[in-house]
Amino acid sequence: MMPIFVLPILLLGACAARVHTQWRRQHRLPPRVVWGPTPIINIKYWSQAIRKLGYPSKTLVYDIYQINSKEDFDLTIDDFPPRIPCSRYLKPCFIFVWTLMKFDIFSFFFDGGFMSRTSLRFLECQLIKMAGKKIVVIPYGRDIAVPGHLGVFEESMMAVDPLLVDRGAYTQKRVLYFTRWADFIIRNMQVGFLPKFDLLWPNCLAIDTDLWRTGGGASSADGHSEEVVVAHSSNHRLIKGTDILIEAIRELQAENLKVRLDLFEKCFNEQVRTGVLCCDVLAEQFIGGYALSAVEGMSAGKPVLSNLSWHRDDFRRTTCLKECPIVDTSKSQVKDHLRRLVENPRLREELGRLGREYALKYHSLEATGKVWDAIFRYVWWREPIDTVRVAD
Numbered sequence: 594m595m596p597i598f599v600l601p602i603l604l605l606g607a608c609a610a611r612v613h614t615q616w617r618r619q620h621r622l623p624p625r626v627v628w629g630p631t632p633i634i635n636i637k638y639w640s641q642a643i644r645k646l647g648y649p650s651k652t653l654v655y656d657i658y659q660i661n662s663k664e665d666f667d668l669t670i671d672d673f674p675p676r677i678p679c680s681r682y683l684k685p686c687f688i689f690v691w692t693l694m695k696f697d698i699f700s701f702f703f704d705g706g707f708m709s710r711t712s713l714r715f716l717e718c719q720l721i722k723m724a725g726k727k728i729v730v731i732p733y734g735r736d737i738a739v740p741g742h743l744g745v746f747e748e749s750m751m752a753v754d755p756l757l758v759d760r761g762a763y764t765q766k767r768v769l770y771f772t773r774w775a776d777f778i779i780r781n782m783q784v785g786f787l788p789k790f791d792l793l794w795p796n797c798l799a800i801d802t803d804l805w806r807t808g809g810g811a812s813s814a815d816g817h818s819e820e821v822v823v824a825h826s827s828n829h830r831l832i833k834g835t836d837i838l839i840e841a842i843r844e845l846q847a848e849n850l851k852v853r854l855d856l857f858e859k860c861f862n863e864q865v866r867t868g869v870l871c872c873d874v875l876a877e878q879f880i881g882g883y884a885l886s887a888v889e890g891m892s893a894g895k896p897v898l899s900n901l902s903w904h905r906d907d908f909r910r911t912t913c914l915k916e917c918p919i920v921d922t923s924k925s926q927v928k929d930h931l932r933r934l935v936e937n938p939r940l941r942e943e944l945g946r947l948g949r950e951y952a953l954k955y956h957s958l959e960a961t962g963k964v965w966d967a968i969f970r971y972v973w974w975r976e977p978i979d980t981v982r983v984a985d
Contacts, residue, residue, distance in 0.1 A: 599686050600713070602686060602690065603689065603690065603713070603720055604720070604723075606694070606720075607693060607720045607721075607724040609693075609694070610693035610724035610726070611724045611725040613694065614724060615725060623647055624697035625650070625651075625697045625698070626640070626648055626649070626650040626698045626700060627651055627652075627653055627695070627699055628640050628650070628651070628653070629654045629655070629666075629707070630654050630655040630709070631655075631702045631704055631705075631733065632654040632658055634665060634885070635733075635798055637652055637665050638799035638958060638961070640652050642799055642958040643965050645959070645962055652666040653666070653692065654666045654668070655670045657669065660859060660861055660865075662861070662862075665862075670688065673688055673691075685710055685711050688707055689707045689717070697727065698726065698727045698972065699721055699729070700731070701728065701729070701730050701771065702732060702733050702736045703730060703732050703737050704736035705767065706721075708720075719774065722774060727776045728771075729777045729968060729969075730777070731779040731797065732781065732787060734783045736767075736785075737764065738750060738754075738757055738784075739761045740761045742785050743784050743785060745784075745880055745881045746881060749831040749832045753829050753831050768785075768786050768788070769788070778791050778792075779794050780793050781795055781797045782795045782882045784881070784882075792968070792983070792984065793908075793912065793980075794964060795908070796912070796914075796955040796956060796960075797961065798956055798961075799957070799960075799961035800885070800956055802892045802952055802953055804866075805866065805870075805892035806894070806949075807893045811873075811941055811942035812873050812941075814851075814873060814938060816850040816935035819851065820851040821850075821853070821935045822855055822871065822873050823854050823874045824855045824857070824869050824874070824890075825854060825857070825875075826860065826865045826868075826869075827857070827878075830858075832878070834878055834879030834900075834924055834927075835856070837924050837927050839856075841927040842854045842931070845935065848932075850932065850936075854876075855872060869886075869889050869890055869893050870893050872895060873896075873941060874935070875890030875893075875895045875896070875897045875898070876897075876898045876927075876931070877897055879899070880903075881904075882899070882900065882903065883900075883901065888952060891919070891948030891949060891951055891956070893945075895941075895948065896934055896941045896948065897920065898919070898922040898927070898934070899920075900922055900923050900924070902921050913954075918947035918951055964984050967983045968983075
């Protein structure tokens with residue numbers, strides 16, 4: 594339990610921050626945005642995107658995933674004073690009050706904010722609103738994973754994380770809490786419990802398209818005279834359908850096709866980038882949807898295989914997915930679609946070109962920054978936002 598004296602400190606911090614917030618708004622200063630504390634790599638790119646538009650923006654995370662590095666984020670919990678009395682209680686309090694004074698818009702995931710590791714986790718949003726700040730929430734997957742709401746991913750996610758059942762009620766409570774207090778809620782392609790949203794934005798993933806760009810032309814290998822390389826990155830084989838891909842490659846090799854699978858599991862992002870830039874085909878995931886790996890492949894001008902067919906027709910018809918050049922590949926189609934791409938270098942080149950254009954149009958820093966700009970103008974200045982067309 595957090596000591597009772599901490600709550601008055603938080604209340605005083607919120608009141609002081611409110612005065613400063615009102616002054617900044619009166620002087621029409623751009624809102625300052627903080628992203629975190631869950632270390633999802635996309636907050637790095639979203640922050641970069643809005644900084645290009647003039648927003649003061651920082652990422653602040655409590656952990657660093659194995660595949661990432663500290664340099665991916667602006668601040669971590671270790672950047673704050675470690676040796677203070679009652680550090681376990683006061684450090685989250687100090688960090689939270691610091692964010693109240695330094696930022697105006699808090700962009701969270703549904704698994705909690707900067708007080709999420711304290712007993713006051715369900716008071717954080719109220720304190721943020723008391724300080725005159727705004728809250729924007731977007732899911733990343735596990736944060737809204739409630740059994741019974743996972744669709745085609747139910748079986749695989751339960752196998753990867755059996756504790757989902759035990760956490761289900763708490764996860765739902767947490768989502769409902771943020772749903773109540775958030776000023777803006779985004780729905781993307783993540784499946785799970787999300788009772789309401791303000792914007793449907795399936796293409797919210799962002800990358801540096803200049804960084805993910807292949808310098809040379811497409812390979813002329815056709816699987817007969819030369820080897821074709823297929824890249825696949827996976828941290829959870831069951832969720833991505835990795836074993837299905839491995840078996841499909843083996844069967845194609847048994848047909849005397851020269852095809853090689855470069856498999857990246859729990860590798861650093863830089864290793865994955867090197868592999869994607871050098872491959873001929875990017876195989877993403879075959880249970881449902883597409884994620885960051887597919888975006889990287891498209892940006893690099895590689896043909897991408899992933900499963901889009903699990904989306905409802907209206908979802909695909911009314912969003913940017915209607916233009917998506919990803920080869921729609923279910924579990925039963927992996928081998929056949931791979932064979933077609935392996936043997937047809939011209940098709941790979943055409944799909945790679947279309948993929949690059951799609952990544953630039955929908956997943957670049959400029960494209961995603963435009964959408965975040967509209968969202969932040971709406972929540973901060975109450976400027977109108979067209980939630981039907983802004984992400985399209």
